[in-house]
Amino acid sequence: MGFGAIIIGDEILSGRRQDKHLAKLIELLGERGLKLSWVRYVTDSRPFLVKTLQETMATGDVVFSFGGIGATPDDHTRQAAAEAVGQPLALHPEAEAILRGKFGDETTAHRLQMGVYPVGAAIIPNPYNQVPGFSIAKHYFVPGFPVMAWPMVAWVLDTCYAELFHAEDYVEQAVTVWEAYESQLVALMERITADYPDVTVFSLPAFAEADRRRSIELGVKGTAERVAAAMAEILAELAARGFSWDDKA
Numbered sequence: 001m002g003f004g005a006i007i008i009g010d011e012i013l014s015g016r017r018q019d020k021h022l023a024k025l026i027e028l029l030g031e032r033g034l035k036l037s038w039v040r041y042v043t044d045s046r047p048f049l050v051k052t053l054q055e056t057m058a059t060g061d062v063v064f065s066f067g068g069i070g071a072t073p074d075d076h077t078r079q080a081a082a083e084a085v086g087q088p089l090a091l092h093p094e095a096e097a098i099l100r101g102k103f104g105d106e107t108t109a110h111r112l113q114m115g116v117y118p119v120g121a122a123i124i125p126n127p128y129n130q131v132p133g134f135s136i137a138k139h140y141f142v143p144g145f146p147v148m149a150w151p152m153v154a155w156v157l158d159t160c161y162a163e164l165f166h167a168e169d170y171v172e173q174a175v176t177v178w179e180a181y182e183s184q185l186v187a188l189m190e191r192i193t194a195d196y197p198d199v200t201v202f203s204l205p206a207f208a209e210a211d212r213r214r215s216i217e218l219g220v221k222g223t224a225e226r227v228a229a230a231m232a233e234i235l236a237e238l239a240a241r242g243f244s245w246d247d248k249a
Helices: 021-030 046-057 077-085 093-106 109-115 146-160 182-195 224-241
Strands: 003-008 038-042 062-066 089-091 116-118 122-124 133-136 139-142 171-178 200-206 215-222 245-247
Touching: 003 021, 003 046, 021 146, 038 046, 046 062, 046 077, 046 139, 062 146, 077 089, 077 116, 077 133, 077 139, 089 093, 093 109, 093 122, 109 116, 116 133, 122 139, 122 146, 139 146, 171 224, 182 200, 182 215, 182 224, 215 224
Parallel strands: 003 038, 003 062, 062 139
Antiparallel strands: 089 116, 122 133, 133 139, 171 215, 171 245, 200 215
């Protein structure tokens, strides 16, 4: 089982808004010893959303879906989720109670639409304005607004998946190698890959621009013991070749 993300919105795909959810989700997972397996950016098209959700639900992964759960005509996520799981939409009793408690005498049919979910869904509390999200088929649907979405994601992780926190022996370790070209380090990376087939070696170059120096972020991903051994060899080789480096924060 992995963790995935669906980030919905024509405004993101057109560039009118910049996505902030991906970086924050990676951070929230990382704080708990978890990692993101994949992400999809999706248009506000109901047929496309249905197809996407059917595909992601078939993976068995835990998926966080951001955006499109409001009650305006351009919001299609609730309807698409219902179609994807083959269930009708209905007003969730607990969501109705929350909405009536929030709006009181100003509760309207339109506002109650925000509590209409696929039958069988559970609610996700919203500490910001109390309007809940919902979950079904290990998919967790939250608003597109970061101030609401991020605490809701944290609640899901802490409430539903705490047993997975820091359960996997997986670490990443990297250094920033200064004034290096990837071509100078390819043979080293190939040797480490051959000697440690159970870890992943990666490199991310940065070109010299303005005040920025040329560098390569060189690192290893895998179990703590094997990463430590591989990195020790990498650092020894870098020192032998006269390269300078800094630990990557």
